[in-house]
Amino acid sequence: MTGRGDDRSAGEKRWRRRCMVLLVMLLPLVLAFNTRENIERWWKSRDLLAREVAAGEQADFGGARWQLHALRMAPLPAGGNIPDNAMGVVADFRVQVQDADLPGNWRGCTIALQDGQGRRWLPTYVLRLPRSDTQECVSAIFSGAKAGAMLRIRQAFLVPRDAAGALRVTVSLLQQRPHYLRFAQHPRLMQ
Amino acid sequence: MKRRLATLLLLVAAAAVLFAMQRSTPRYDELTGPLVVSGRMGQAVRTRLFDANVERVEFARRLVYQRFDRETERTTSGLWAIVTVELSARSRSVNVGQASWVGPRGFQYLQTDRLALAPGQSPPAAEPGLPRRARYIFEIRPDQVGGAVLRLSERFAPRLDSEARIKLDALPRKPDGALDIMDTFDMNPVRKEPS
Numbered sequence: 001m002t003g004r005g006d007d008r009s010a011g012e013k014r015w016r017r018r019c020m021v022l023l024v025m026l027l028p029l030v031l032a033f034n035t036r037e038n039i040e041r042w043w044k045s046r047d048l049l050a051r052e053v054a055a056g057e058q059a060d061f062g063g064a065r066w067q068l069h070a071l072r073m074a075p076l077p078a079g080g081n082i083p084d085n086a087m088g089v090v091a092d093f094r095v096q097v098q099d100a101d102l103p104g105n106w107r108g109c110t111i112a113l114q115d116g117q118g119r120r121w122l123p124t125y126v127l128r129l130p131r132s133d134t135q136e137c138v139s140a141i142f143s144g145a146k147a148g149a150m151l152r153i154r155q156a157f158l159v160p161r162d163a164a165g166a167l168r169v170t171v172s173l174l175q176q177r178p179h180y181l182r183f184a185q186h187p188r189l190m191q
Numbered sequence: 192m193k194r195r196l197a198t199l200l201l202l203v204a205a206a207a208v209l210f211a212m213q214r215s216t217p218r219y220d221e222l223t224g225p226l227v228v229s230g231r232m233g234q235a236v237r238t239r240l241f242d243a244n245v246e247r248v249e250f251a252r253r254l255v256y257q258r259f260d261r262e263t264e265r266t267t268s269g270l271w272a273i274v275t276v277e278l279s280a281r282s283r284s285v286n287v288g289q290a291s292w293v294g295p296r297g298f299q300y301l302q303t304d305r306l307a308l309a310p311g312q313s314p315p316a317a318e319p320g321l322p323r324r325a326r327y328i329f330e331i332r333p334d335q336v337g338g339a340v341l342r343l344s345e346r347f348a349p350r351l352d353s354e355a356r357i358k359l360d361a362l363p364r365k366p367d368g369a370l371d372i373m374d375t376f377d378m379n380p381v382r383k384e385p386s
Binding site for chain 2 (some may be wrong): 079080081082085086112118119120121122124125126158159160162163
């Protein structure tokens with residue numbers, strides 16, 4: 001009688017141990033299964049992995065070949081919507097379209113300036129640039145450009161003077177995230 | 192008998208605890224609502240995306256501004272409240288486009304939409320490292336002046352993001368303590384005299 005009782009208790013202990021081990025294995029799996037969509041969304045909603053582009057080089061990105069043609073800066077006098085100590089920066093790209101599906105490839109196109117501390121400056125609408133055949137990234141999406149076409153993309157920024165010289169341009173597209181382009185070239189002061 | 196009574200008491204206690212938990216569970220709206228950062232006038236309130244410092248509040252019965260080279264005026268049966276704020280973005284450029292005046296009785300006034308094409312009425316874009324002044328204008332009832340709070344955020348009703356709530360506690364007063372209300376507030380930018 002006692003022997004059968006010992007057998008049963010040993011069996012229970014064994015199963016309890018197995019269940020504990022299974023629990024430890026299953027809990028993270030269930031957690032990962034339930035949160036996989038959130039994790040994936042988080043991963044694809046951020047610019048995390050920079051693809052460095054050397055000065056003067058081109059990079060294929062989002063069905064197009066991107067080249068930073070010029071990055072110029074000039075100090076701006078304060079007044080109106082321009083705060084004190086502001087520097088205007090203008091980034092000019094030459095972009096050769098390889099895949100004409102710009103609405104699909106270039107969705108969420110964001111050109112920004114970035115400094116070493118991770119601060120980001122987005123395009124400003126305070127600076128009025130002279131009319132030209134350049135366009136902004138978002139408006140180029142609906143330009144109907146065909147494969148092989150060369151687009152001129154221009155964006156303007158308002159940045160503090162003390163940080164301007166060390167900034168770098170980034171290009172981010174929704175479909176390419178978490179990858180984004182980062183150009184090595186720094187802004188040059190206009191004479 | 193004692194044991195049954197203890198069990199019954201335990202059940203009642205458990206039911207009471209569950210009821211309390213059910214009643215005190217925050218709703219989804221509250222759980223994901225704005226993360227409030229409070230402050231008062233004259234001090235920088237630091238939210239996730241921007242710092243805001245309310246410099247002054249002014250009141251007027253009439254606003255004037257130039258539109259298409261013509262003088263335009265806006266009158267009100269209440270009061271115009273003009274709030275001047277210094278804004279500075281922290282980690283990225285941000286439009287601090289959502290502002291509201293919450294009066295002492297809880298009335299919430301959004302920025303007026305009666306000032307189309309008036310100077311300085313586009314959503315104020317703040318850049319990191321470049322503090323700038325922004326002006327928010329509200330049309331309020333005169334009894335909503337004292338004890339009001341200014342709410343500032345990037346978007347309307349931010350979810351899981353910070354919202355500045357700044358107590359407007361330094362209002363303009365006359366020497367006799369009455370509220371200082373201007374007859375006319377000129378919204379046009381100050382022109383520099385040629386030297």
